Amino acid sequence: MNNIVEVKQLKKSYGKNEILHGISFTVNKGEIFGLLGVNGAGKTTTLSCLEGITKYNEGEIFVNGKLGVQLQVSSLPKNIQCLEAIEFFAKWNKVQIDMKSVENLGVLEFKKKQYKDCSTGQKRRLHLAIALLGNPDIVILDEPTAGLDVEGRIALHEEIRNLKKQGKTILLASHDMAEVEDLCDRIAILKDGEIAFIGVPQELSKIVQKKLNIKVKFEKEFISSNLLKSKYTDEDHHYYVFETNNITTAIEEICIETNKQGNSIRDIKIDLPTLEQQFMAIAKEKNA
Numbered sequence: 160m161n162n163i164v165e166v167k168q169l170k171k172s173y174g175k176n177e178i179l180h181g182i183s184f185t186v187n188k189g190e191i192f193g194l195l196g197v198n199g200a201g202k203t204t205t206l207s208c209l210e211g212i213t214k215y216n217e218g219e220i221f222v223n224g225k226l227g228v229q230l231q232v233s234s235l236p237k238n239i240q241c242l243e244a245i246e247f248f249a250k251w252n253k254v255q256i257d258m259k260s261v262e263n264l265g266v267l268e269f270k271k272k273q274y275k276d277c278s279t280g281q282k283r284r285l286h287l288a289i290a291l292l293g294n295p296d297i298v299i300l301d302e303p304t305a306g307l308d309v310e311g312r313i314a315l316h317e318e319i320r321n322l323k324k325q326g327k328t329i330l331l332a333s334h335d336m337a338e339v340e341d342l343c344d345r346i347a348i349l350k351d352g353e354i355a356f357i358g359v360p361q362e363l364s365k366i367v368q369k370k371l372n373i374k375v376k377f378e379k380e381f382i383s384s385n386l387l388k389s390k391y392t393d394e395d396h397h398y399y400v401f402e403t404n405n406i407t408t409a410i411e412e413i414c415i416e417t418n419k420q421g422n423s424i425r426d427i428k429i430d431l432p433t434l435e436q437q438f439m440a441i442a443k444e445k446n447a
């Protein structure tokens with residue numbers, strides 16, 4: 160069976176507040192699957208339901224393999240040494256420690272360090288080492304690189320790719336579009352408790368790139384035309400906003416129209432949409 164994880168019509172409420180409105184997705188064996196969404200979208204809730212930590216209200220979850228789950232940040236006792244923590248979890252789960260895997264993650268370099276003295280990157284590596292105890296088939300990572308600097312993030316991405324090479328399936332949550340585009344084979348975007356997009360990241364880039372705003376400040380007043388849904392706004396210091404899905408053509412058209420009007424351009428900015436706006440665009444696209 161290719162589907163190693165299957166989530167069907169999952170609903171979850173906290174009190175009267177429904178967080179997940181019946182989401183469905185599958186994760187294929189051996190892929191890196193990213194669950195993406197802004198803060199509060201329901202990523203952690205989805206993962207907790209999958210991990211069996213949180214009870215859900217409706218729907219079905221099938222997990223066809225052994226799960227390895229990453230700890231939440233700062234969830235270990237402050238004074239525990241890193242190797243002790245690994246030994247503790249190994250005993251608790253009655254599994255052998257694969258020292259090679261611990262070494263590969265670089266944890267042996269700081270094995271005697273107390274948890275409270277570890278850097279964020281070291282904590283992430285330790286959490287990953289604990290998640291990998293018992294050689295799971297599926298590794299669930301909740302924001303694995305949050306708080307890491309660029310180097311730490313690249314190194315951890317490499318580790319995650321290595322896990323894939325070993326045949327493991329990775330399911331990770333993130334709110335960083337660039338991260339999942341780089342790392343994931345497929346992604347699902349959660350928005351307001353629903354899946355707004357599911358597919359390969361390249362498809363997502365196509366949709367996102369379509370939605371660009373060009374902001375132009377003119378020398379004189381610009382006579383509004385049908386040119387690209389042009390829209391005047393004074394929210395941003397008298398810039399006109401042109402919505403486009405092709406930046407090159409749009410700039411060309413703006414220049415021609417400016418000349419025609421005997422006007423000139425004082426400033427031009429490309430306004431890249433925020434993550435929230437990108438998700439909105441994707442949700443709209445889906446409903447169109």
Ligand SMILES: Nc1ncnc2c1ncn2[C@@H]1O[C@H](COP(=O)(O)OP(=O)(O)OP(=O)(O)O)[C@@H](O)[C@H]1O
Binds near residue numbers: 178196197200203
């Ligand atoms: N135990 C709880 N009781 C009540 N509400 C909760 C609980 N846990 C989460 N929520 C709410 O559920 C919603 C989804 O939270 P969740 O942590 O799943 O989102 P998230 O996408 O993981 O966000 P983040 O990126 O900030 O971690 C939020 O509105 C949150 O306040």
